[in-house]
Amino acid sequence: MRAFTDPSELRRLVREGLGPGCRVTGVERLRGGSKKGVYRLTLAGMGAPPTVIAYSWAPQENYWPGVPTPHPSGLAPFLSAHHTLQAAGVRTPHVLYASEPDDLALVEDIPGDTLETTFTTDPSRAARALSKLAVALDHMAAHTSPADHTSEDVTLTRALNDLAEAATRDPRINAATPALTNRLHELHAALTPRPTHSLVHGELGPDHILLTPDAHPVLIDIESLTHADPEQEHAYLRLRFGPHYAPLSRLLNPTRLALHTLALHLSLIAGPLRLLDGDFPHRDAMRGIAEHNTREALRLVEM
Known part of the structure; x- marks a missing residue:
């Protein structure tokens, strides 16, 4: 125990x-x-x-x-x-x-629900919060930093490592490793470095947003904050917000978004499966995350 x-x-x-x-x-x-x-x-x-x-x-x-x-x-x-x-x-x-x-x-302590819960309990309040969250994301996008590393190179390296680990744990990923590897390199090769990066939360799901009484979003679980491609943030936002993502959508580089999306799926396969090696208590949730992202990663190379 x-x-x-x-x-x-x-x-x-x-x-x-x-x-x-x-x-x-x-x-x-x-x-x-x-x-x-x-x-x-x-x-x-x-x-x-x-x-x-x-x-x-x-x-x-x-x-x-x-x-x-x-x-x-x-x-x-x-x-x-x-x-x-x-x-x-x-x-x-x-x-x-x-x-x-x-x-x-x-x-x-911010009393009340997360944005995730409010989508169901109070849709009109959630809509107000989404509008304010879009403004907050614009503030973060405007908070730039010179690129001291190449974001797409870091993303590629991590994605290949996650792919190798996931392949040892799931035979479907193992069988698709050549196709997934080729797709990652193809997307990476199509990019040119950017001179600046934007501020990104890194794990900004609606469960990581608390709401004040006036429906103002309050970000939590912020330790992953860094400067990187905004497409990295939006890959996560699209995955976690699903049908509620539209108010947060911005004009992005589609190839960068595709690279970060595939990398995210691979991370959310390898990470949860790795976590299950230990005594993490919410095991069904982790298995569900790994399974969903396995299907999504495979879908991206079967199209």
């Missing part, structure tokens, strides 16, 4: 960050990602907010130890991403306190 962050550590974090007058009266571990623990803490005391969220990047919260992943994790990349998004005018939960030696942070 995996042992998670000790509640005493979270109580200490609250005392250090919010003062000795704040007491933790409840601890709820939320279902979250695979690299950090997310806890809702109920508080009492003069001036204490009703609840806060605690993030813990303790080793026991990470289901990927010893396994290389394409994105960084930890308090340092979280704080860097938070500051960058603030500078770009994009809303994230306010950081209340960070304890660097412990890889712990307290952040504002």
